[in-house]
Amino acid sequence: MAQVKLRDIRKSYGKVEVIKGVDIDVDDGEFVVFVGPSGCGKSTLLRMIAGLEDITAGTLEIDGIRMNDLEPSKRGIAMVFQSYAIFPHMTVRENVAFGLTINKAGKAEKAEKVAEAARILQMEHLLDRRPSELSGGQRQRVAIGRAIVRDPKVFLFDEPLSNLDAALRMDMRMEIGKLHQDLGASMIYVTHDQVEAMTLADKIVVLKDGMVMQAGAPMELYHEPDNLFVAGFLGSPSMNFLEVTVDAVNADNVTVHNTALDPIDVPHKGRSFTVGQTATLGIRPQYLHPSDQASGKLHGKVILTERLGSETVIDVSLAEGAKLIAALAEDTILAPGTAAHFEFDPNQAHIFPETR
Amino acid sequence: MASKLTTSNRAGWGFALPGFGLLALFIVVPFFFAFFLSLTNQRLISPNPTEYVGLENYRDLLSISVLTIEPERDDAGIIIRDANGQPEYPRVRSFTRNNPDFPQYDGMREWFRWHSGDNAKVVVATDVVFWKSLRNTLMFVLVVAPVQGALALGLALLINQRLRGINIYRAIYFMPVVVSIVVVSLLWRFLYAEEGLLNNILQTLSFGMFEGRDWLGDPDTALGAIKAMSIWQAVGFHMVIWLSGLQTISPTLYEASSIEGASKWQTFRYVTWPGLRNTAVLVLIVITMQAFALFAQIDVMTNGGPLDSTTTVVFQAVERGYGKQDISGGSTISVILFLIVLSISLIQRYLTRER
Numbered sequence: 001m002a003q004v005k006l007r008d009i010r011k012s013y014g015k016v017e018v019i020k021g022v023d024i025d026v027d028d029g030e031f032v033v034f035v036g037p038s039g040c041g042k043s044t045l046l047r048m049i050a051g052l053e054d055i056t057a058g059t060l061e062i063d064g065i066r067m068n069d070l071e072p073s074k075r076g077i078a079m080v081f082q083s084y085a086i087f088p089h090m091t092v093r094e095n096v097a098f099g100l101t102i103n104k105a106g107k108a109e110k111a112e113k114v115a116e117a118a119r120i121l122q123m124e125h126l127l128d129r130r131p132s133e134l135s136g137g138q139r140q141r142v143a144i145g146r147a148i149v150r151d152p153k154v155f156l157f158d159e160p161l162s163n164l165d166a167a168l169r170m171d172m173r174m175e176i177g178k179l180h181q182d183l184g185a186s187m188i189y190v191t192h193d194q195v196e197a198m199t200l201a202d203k204i205v206v207l208k209d210g211m212v213m214q215a216g217a218p219m220e221l222y223h224e225p226d227n228l229f230v231a232g233f234l235g236s237p238s239m240n241f242l243e244v245t246v247d248a249v250n251a252d253n254v255t256v257h258n259t260a261l262d263p264i265d266v267p268h269k270g271r272s273f274t275v276g277q278t279a280t281l282g283i284r285p286q287y288l289h290p291s292d293q294a295s296g297k298l299h300g301k302v303i304l305t306e307r308l309g310s311e312t313v314i315d316v317s318l319a320e321g322a323k324l325i326a327a328l329a330e331d332t333i334l335a336p337g338t339a340a341h342f343e344f345d346p347n348q349a350h351i352f353p354e355t356r
Numbered sequence: 357m358a359s360k361l362t363t364s365n366r367a368g369w370g371f372a373l374p375g376f377g378l379l380a381l382f383i384v385v386p387f388f389f390a391f392f393l394s395l396t397n398q399r400l401i402s403p404n405p406t407e408y409v410g411l412e413n414y415r416d417l418l419s420i421s422v423l424t425i426e427p428e429r430d431d432a433g434i435i436i437r438d439a440n441g442q443p444e445y446p447r448v449r450s451f452t453r454n455n456p457d458f459p460q461y462d463g464m465r466e467w468f469r470w471h472s473g474d475n476a477k478v479v480v481a482t483d484v485v486f487w488k489s490l491r492n493t494l495m496f497v498l499v500v501a502p503v504q505g506a507l508a509l510g511l512a513l514l515i516n517q518r519l520r521g522i523n524i525y526r527a528i529y530f531m532p533v534v535v536s537i538v539v540v541s542l543l544w545r546f547l548y549a550e551e552g553l554l555n556n557i558l559q560t561l562s563f564g565m566f567e568g569r570d571w572l573g574d575p576d577t578a579l580g581a582i583k584a585m586s587i588w589q590a591v592g593f594h595m596v597i598w599l600s601g602l603q604t605i606s607p608t609l610y611e612a613s614s615i616e617g618a619s620k621w622q623t624f625r626y627v628t629w630p631g632l633r634n635t636a637v638l639v640l641i642v643i644t645m646q647a648f649a650l651f652a653q654i655d656v657m658t659n660g661g662p663l664d665s666t667t668t669v670v671f672q673a674v675e676r677g678y679g680k681q682d683i684s685g686g687s688t689i690s691v692i693l694f695l696i697v698l699s700i701s702l703i704q705r706y707l708t709r710e711r
Contacts, residue, residue: 050611051614051615052611052614052615071617072611072615073614073615073616073617077615079611079612081611081612083606085606085608085609085611085612087609087612087626087630088630089630089631089633090626090630098613098616099616099617102616102617102618102619102622102626146616150616
């Protein structure tokens with residue numbers, strides 16, 4: 001168990017800087033998820049913590065000790081790879097015990113630790129099989145077992161569920177969550193899947209282009225995104241963005257409108273706006289409610305209705321080619337081609353000074 | 357039976373035909389030719405009609421026995437000894453030439469002998485040169501296969517690194533492979549000559565202590581010299597095969613083992629070598645087969661000499677068939693070589709099978 005501290009971490013390949021000064025704190029026993037689109041540098045960052053990539057500048061500390069130049073094996077970490085990285089010619093038992101074999105541990109110690117890991121992961125019956133006889137989920141379990149046996153201060157997961165099919169992914173996700181509860185160890189988990197991020201994390205770090213966009217608890221990021229990127233990245237279906245004109249700037253809110261949106265006061269949460277500027281209004285599909293023409297704030301035409309059972313997703317076209325998605329309760333049916341009107345609570349909307 | 361291979365696949369067969377045809381013409385047909393000729397007394401040019409002789413060629417080639425010769429004794433039964441105190445033995449000829457008591461040794465000659473007590477054990481064979489060629493070939497294979505394979509793996513590990521200019525080294529190591537073996541053999545004949553480069557270097561390095569020797573002219577060193585040259589010549593080829601095997605090993609396996617703290621040797625032992633299994637089988641079988649086919653170096657450098665110390669099975673096959681115009685004899689050797697190589701390959705496949 002340990003704290004991990006990243007201070008102004010940078011990584012360059014030649015002249016190209018891919019990690020541009022990152023500060024992250026991982027507290028003792030915390031589950032931190034790095035999330036972001038592909039190419040945002042999240043895997044590179046994790047590999048720098050593991051010691052598989054050099055750190056160009058900045059400081060990496062684990063438990064208060066500077067780790068920048070230590071070998072991966074000396075950092076007290078264990079890593080689980082997307083491609084499992086289990087050795088195909090060894091049995092599950094040999095794979096799990098690999099680190100102990102390398103360090104010439106005694107037979108009794110090996111047997112005990114392997115049994116312990118197998119018990120935690122419920123894979124006692126798999127120990128004598130070879131990787132080729134295992135399913136994807138079982139292979140990943142072996143890889144996690146190998147990490148557990150190392151008894152690390154920090155677990156690192158590099159997109160561990162990306163190679164699994166959807167159903168299995170959910171099972172393994174829950175298992176990793178449970179593992180974190182059982183072991184109480186610090187974990188850093190990289191994924192591009194926001195569901196994994198939202199469900200597993202104590203703290204989510206959203207990365208883009210090698211920079212931290214926002215870090216915080218999942219619900220904090222979901223309800224109070226700092227910027228357009230975080231607002232659009234988390235949530236499914238993703239947040240609607242409308243280009244609006246600022247009519248008035250008040251003490252707590254701004255009044256905005258556009259051709260499809262009647263003037264409305266939205267809290268600005270300290271962001272500064274000037275009258276007449278173009279801004280972006282964000283509203284999640286779940287917070288839109290159908291209404292009649294008079295009380296509705298948003299006006300458009302239904303293009304498509306998708307009924308998913310638990311909810312109905314409506315594609316709406318607004319004036320000037322803008323589009324809107326509304327996620328409504330399951331019994332709401334709007335026929336394509338008809339006019340649609342929506343109302344929403346301005347407190348659930350976000351206004352950002354930048355435009356996309 | 358209608359399968360994908362036979363139905364409406366004229367274009368496929370058309371494309372395969374030139375390859376199949378050439379393979380059949382130059383490999384399959386000659387093989388059956390050799391087999392049938394080995395059962396006759398066919399000569400390259402002969403006025404006599406060809407006759408079927410059954411397995412006589414094989415008998416002539418393979419007959420080998422151990423002859424125990426007692427030392428000569430005087431009338432009192434005392435062993436007669438020479439000036440050095442060594443017992444004297446009757447000449448082998450007296451057993452193998454027109455001796456009605458030993459018809460089974462008729463026509464055989466001595467290959468080598470050892471002593472057991474006062475008796476001499478003499479290995480006699482009808483065709484001593486063939487047995488020598490077989491022994492030389494086996495010695496060649498036994499040294500070249502492991503050494504060349506191991507050296508090639510070492511080179512492959514060295515050049516499988518991301519270094520600036522690594523391709524230059526790859527090219528250098530691979531260069532001898534693209535040079536004709538005949539040219540290489542000619543060049544190395546100069547290196548090995550009495551006034552050649554090798555002796556000069558050794559003399560310089562030893563400050564004149566080393567006298568210099570005729571590497572290819574000495575029965576003790578000739579085969580060794582050819583082994584060294586052959587290893588050097590083809591090591592690059594096998595290096596490339598190893599290299600392709602190395603590059604199929606997933607880099608994450610190396611990362612995983614580095615996180616576990618594996619040393620270089622442990623990484624090789626637990627990650628690299630198991631990952632090279634299939635490559636190792638391939639390299640081993642290919643080297644063994646190539647080594648059994650040793651011919652060009654011998655033909656260019658020593659012609660099998662001195663004292664048959666470098667003659668090989670393939671060299672004997674060619675020498676018999678064309679040199680001595682004994683086509684049936686040459687064919688017999690080819691068939692025997694085929695059987696040896698086939699059985700060794702099968703044994704290797706069995707020993708290295710997937711378990």
